[in-house]
Amino acid sequence: MTPDEKFKHYAMIYYQEHGDLYVKMDTVIDGYRLGRKISGYRVAKKGREGRALSDEMEQWLNAHGMVWDAAGRTGHVRAVVCMEEPGRIFASIMEASRWAGVKSGNICCCIHGLQHSAGVHPVTGEVLHWIAADQWEAMSKKEQEERLNQLEDGVSYPNKFGAAFFAQLAVQGQIADFRREVAAADLFPVKINRSYDFGLSLSDPDRVDLLVEFHGGQHLKEDKRDFSKKFGRSKQEEIDNDRLKRKLAYRYGFSTQTYLTVNCRESRMGHMVEMISKSPLGARFDLKRIDWEKCERQALDSYVKQVCALYAQGYPLTRIAEQMKLGKCTVPRYLKRGAAAGISDYQPVRHEQVRIICVETGQVFPSMAEAARFCNISSGNLGQILNTPKAAGKDPHTGRLLHWQDYEIWLKMSAREKEEIRQKITAFCMQRPIICLEEPGRIFESTVKAAAWCGGDPSCISKCLRKIYEHTGKHPVTKEPLHWSYYGFGKT
Structure with missing residues (x-):
């Protein structure tokens, strides 16, 4: 089956069910991304370079109810919400695109989960995230807050820092626009599943002039850390993938001056500022106008922001660690990062x-x-x-x-x-949770509850905790003798 035959097969499935080819971008049938293919034909119809549409295919599409101007079709205009302006509802994607100064197609991709963000806030310069208004209004207030907190979770710190940096360049007029996760197939006539971290448009928003890669430690030979468990690929696989993307860019017109990499080995503001300044970006743009602390604030993940918010409300560090399920040493580290970004007044004890x-x-x-x-x-x-x-x-x-x-x-x-x-202190020690060393994953709030589980005596368990007895009680399944300890301390 040729690619055209395959497309027609799945298009007919959609046509027989709906009566036309008003296919949304996120439409997938049996794993075939029909929505993306239809979108490509719409782009080709407009005469975009690099896209081809034969007369035969155009006639076939017209005969089966192809909707070429999908955004302007009556009855299908969808209201959207910018999550950085949650109280403001845009009646259509076109209205939102005019406000954000970004193409409507990019906002559409955000709504369907095909793009992470689109455009920058015209006042604050923040990167913007979009969601359908009906989907947003269907959420409870708590769900909306969680969605806002999770906007940037799962995105690496260097990528978030870079997005905030390029957003400021766009607001200042130093670049026309930028895109995140630019697919190679959208730039070059290839069918390869690769993407570049950022694509920058210097003058024409429809053209990508610079490709920028922010390389963390997993991409660098000199970094000896093992990232295979975290990213699922070995260091050599990452390096080979980077080499392939670079060769592909060079083959289709990019050069060492337009394909740039930034060393982001350390995820901290000082290192990022230094590496961006030393890269060709430092010579090309005026970095004196950049608010680096603002970049840091936008790059911090929601855990850091939530920890800083709890600290501002007067929560002690130990309580924050318990509530956020973080390590005791992690909380002050997050607070230090928040203080460096100006969102916390935390001052570490000397x-x-x-x-x-x-x-x-x-x-x-x-x-x-x-x-x-x-x-x-x-x-x-x-x-x-x-x-x-x-x-x-x-x-x-x-x-x-x-x-x-x-x-x-x-x-x-x-x-x-x-x-x-x-x-x-004495009262707290009496209330401390305890564990059975034979069942370390099970935590008991008191000796009474522990005794009920094993059929033992609470006073005997208490004596075990004070090292008077070595063991007491028997496991309800294995019948082996049980050893006890306060939660957080191993067997001594």
């Missing part, structure tokens, strides 16, 4: 300047780093539980869990206040 005291031993350490070395943990972990009833580290001599307080604050406390803190 561990070497904070004297702390161990509640159990009364020993005073000149810095958090010294105390962390004493109990063989990281100063970051110790800092997370400072002035809380939670423990961090064990006494190297007795194995006892240790609790910590800021020494300057401790000195100002009365004896009664200190005793209240000790009582809080």
Whole structure:
């Protein structure tokens, strides 16, 4: 079956069901992307270069109700919402395209999931994301918030940073337009499934003048990290793929001056600014007008923004980690990135300047780093539980869990206040969740619930936790003896 015969076969299936060929872009029949093929014929009808439409095919399409001007067909104009302006509904895609200064086809591709974003905000310069108005209004408020938070999740930091950078160039008039994830098949007369990170239009929005690739560590030979599990391809496969795309671009008119790569080995603002400045982009554009902090704010993923929002509401770091299901060391790292981007007022504690005291031993350490070395943990972990009833580290001599307080604050406390803190620590330890080492994935809120599961005695489990007994109770399935520990601490 030839390509034309295959197309006619699936087009007839659609025609017999609908009575015409008003085929939407996202239409797929048995894996055949009929919508994309029809869209290609519409483009060819307009005389676009690189697209061919034979007289025979045009006659066949007309005979089967082909709708050439799909965007302007009466009754099919679809209202859209820009998710960066969720309170504003555009009556048609054409109205939205005029507001955003982008082609209506790009917005249409966004709505059908064929393109990630389209255009930039005329005031803020943000990259714009689109959704059908009826789909948006059908969502609950919570679903809308989640959708907004997930707009850029799953997109790499360098690509988001690059999109924010090019959006500012477009707003400033240094470029006419830019596109993300430009398919090779849309640029060249090939049927190869490859795409380029960015396509820049310097003067004519319909023409791509520059191709730009933002290469993370997985593309670089000098980076020895293994990304195969994360991206599903080995480093050599990534490099071979990059070589193929570069040869393809060179074959069809691009050169070292118009096909550019940016080293994005490190996902941080300072590195990105340095690498963009050193690349040919730095010589071609005026980077002094770029607001790099704005690029960073738009590149940060929703987790960083949510962590900063919780911190601004007064949540302690440990509570943020629990609510967001993040590691205790991850939260301050996200807050530092938020502070660098100007969306948080977080100021990390200088561990070497904070004297702390161990509640159990009364020993005073000149810095958090010294105390962390004493109990063989990281100063970051110790800092997370400072002035809380939670423990961090064990006494190297007795194995006892240790609790910590800021020494300057401790000195100002009365004896009664200190005793209240000790009582809080004791009460918290009694409420700590526990695990059975034979079933580490199962967490029990109390010894009573653990005893109910294994048919044991709560007091015996408590003695196991205090190392008085070695084991107690039997597994309800395997009948093996059970060992117990507080959640977060392994068997000692």
